Amino acid sequence: MSSAALSIDVPRAEARERGAPRWAWVILPLLVLVVIFFYPLFFIVKQSLAGDAGPLTLAHYATVLSSGVFKAALGRTVEIAALSTVGCLVLGFVLALIVAFVPFPGSRVIGGFIDTILAFPSFLIALSFTFLYGSAGAFNFLLMDLLHTTEPPIDFVYTKWGVILAEVTFYTPFVMRPLLAAFSQLDNALIEVASSLGARPLRIIRQIIFPEAVPALLAGGSLCLLLTLNEFGIVLFIGAKGVITLPMVIYGKAIQEFDYTAGCVVAVVNIALSIALYSLYRFVLARSGGGRAVFV
Amino acid sequence: MLFSSRLGRCIAWVVFFALFLPVFGLPLFMVGAASVAGQWNGVLPSHLTTQHLADAVQKRAGEELVTSLVTGLVASVVALTLGTWAALAVRRLRRRGRRIAGTLFMLPIAVPSVSVGLGLLVAFSRPPLLLNGTPYIVLIAHVVLVTAFAYGSVSAGLARLPAHYEQVAASLGGRPGYVLRRVTLPLITPSLVAAAGLCFALSMGELGATIMVYPPDWVTLPVGIFALTDRGSVFDGAALTVLLLGVTIAVLLVVSRIRTRASFR
Numbered sequence: 001m002s003s004a005a006l007s008i009d010v011p012r013a014e015a016r017e018r019g020a021p022r023w024a025w026v027i028l029p030l031l032v033l034v035v036i037f038f039y040p041l042f043f044i045v046k047q048s049l050a051g052d053a054g055p056l057t058l059a060h061y062a063t064v065l066s067s068g069v070f071k072a073a074l075g076r077t078v079e080i081a082a083l084s085t086v087g088c089l090v091l092g093f094v095l096a097l098i099v100a101f102v103p104f105p106g107s108r109v110i111g112g113f114i115d116t117i118l119a120f121p122s123f124l125i126a127l128s129f130t131f132l133y134g135s136a137g138a139f140n141f142l143l144m145d146l147l148h149t150t151e152p153p154i155d156f157v158y159t160k161w162g163v164i165l166a167e168v169t170f171y172t173p174f175v176m177r178p179l180l181a182a183f184s185q186l187d188n189a190l191i192e193v194a195s196s197l198g199a200r201p202l203r204i205i206r207q208i209i210f211p212e213a214v215p216a217l218l219a220g221g222s223l224c225l226l227l228t229l230n231e232f233g234i235v236l237f238i239g240a241k242g243v244i245t246l247p248m249v250i251y252g253k254a255i256q257e258f259d260y261t262a263g264c265v266v267a268v269v270n271i272a273l274s275i276a277l278y279s280l281y282r283f284v285l286a287r288s289g290g291g292r293a294v295f296v
Numbered sequence: 297m298l299f300s301s302r303l304g305r306c307i308a309w310v311v312f313f314a315l316f317l318p319v320f321g322l323p324l325f326m327v328g329a330a331s332v333a334g335q336w337n338g339v340l341p342s343h344l345t346t347q348h349l350a351d352a353v354q355k356r357a358g359e360e361l362v363t364s365l366v367t368g369l370v371a372s373v374v375a376l377t378l379g380t381w382a383a384l385a386v387r388r389l390r391r392r393g394r395r396i397a398g399t400l401f402m403l404p405i406a407v408p409s410v411s412v413g414l415g416l417l418v419a420f421s422r423p424p425l426l427l428n429g430t431p432y433i434v435l436i437a438h439v440v441l442v443t444a445f446a447y448g449s450v451s452a453g454l455a456r457l458p459a460h461y462e463q464v465a466a467s468l469g470g471r472p473g474y475v476l477r478r479v480t481l482p483l484i485t486p487s488l489v490a491a492a493g494l495c496f497a498l499s500m501g502e503l504g505a506t507i508m509v510y511p512p513d514w515v516t517l518p519v520g521i522f523a524l525t526d527r528g529s530v531f532d533g534a535a536l537t538v539l540l541l542g543v544t545i546a547v548l549l550v551v552s553r554i555r556t557r558a559s560f561r
Binding site: 022023025026028029030032033035036037039040041042043044047091094095097098099101102104110113116117119120121122123124125127128129130131132136138141142145168169172191195201204205226229230232233236237239246247250251254255260263264267270271274275277278279 | 298299300304305308309311312315316319320322323324326327329330336337338339340378381382384385386388389390393397400401403404405406407408409410411412414415416417418419420425436439440443493494497498500501502503504507508518521522525526530533534537540541544545548
């Protein structure tokens, strides 16, 4: 209230400047953004339409979009992203629930750990899976000892499930952060009262905690969907033959086959999909009262 | 208390650690173990060696570490400057301009890093900006990717800043540059430091755009790690990863120390 009163009495800081208009300062960073971001983006679209040098045509789109490689990659990308997001939501909800409502000594350390994981490169998880579940990994040796066989019994790392498990591991903290922020605002008295009136834990979770968590779940879930859709490091490091996603197709076309045009067509599709999801994320975030986002 | 009984709480904790340790703890532990593994023909390495870690800092990988550090440092400084400038400028706009400009500055977050790399490759392989094959294209890629995070982080800090500090300073005769230097920037120092740490960490681990654009004489750690593991030298790859994580964590720790001190001022 005092700040509102002050802002009426005190001349606004901007009003003191006579010379430059208020939008003048935004020009320089915008110009840099145009050169290093929008100019390359323009060339992706241009190359996807015109090829190396040619008239504008949709022929490249027709060729690439009807190819089996693209269709398979699109399906696989969406499938992996959707399943990983569901996994992150479930695991993130359970873990955040316990950290927030059944605190234990050291649960603050967990919070710090979660924040640190967000800053790690994703391929770290994929690399560790080689040592954990790979054909010469710890789990296979353990199982070979237990089952007295010489054949490695588990072999899911080099399938889509390996990628999904790795993405769930890496992206669960992105769900937990907004959830923990939402849980910290929940009035504990509600839970105490419900509990003293005889509500069992599952009912408290269903009727009190979950409704509070929905905006955070939506925001975290759509961010997860966006990030898993564009995930590259995990898929590249796991390097499974049958698991090709859109970013992998772009990399393969442009770097391994030097086919920039096909790469650009796939990139346009990937970017469009990604921007659509990002808009959804911002929309959800705005609707949920801007509850603390992970980065943005 | 969600669980009134001690038994219920214990079950919840068992569930937590039964999920948390295998999912988050084991992977980190395994990379650490692999980085010191001399031979690994069982559940755990059969003997340990520091050879991989020693190689990681001495040989070619040492160059990659320097490359990554330089890239991360330059990209963070540029991104922080650009992002802070943009955030301060956007704050002065009116409603609609603010929304549009804000969306533009955040947009790189929505574009997959591999596509950012491809765009730079296509656009900067021709005049007037012929940068393909130089380290600059890697630096630009990193700046594009982390500036949006710097912008977002500084904007969030500015949004939490009560407006009247600056208004009072201005009403007392402080010129805009003076108010910015002596009031606004000191007040958002915690956000700036956090943004710098985030930018550096993201840049150190960046793979998607870098692998699209890097020239042979500017190989960053993540690209080097991929080259190693792709060749089958998984232990050397793990050692480099541990090195990468170590440097990242060290920087984040320093940042959080500075941040705590800044917020006490």
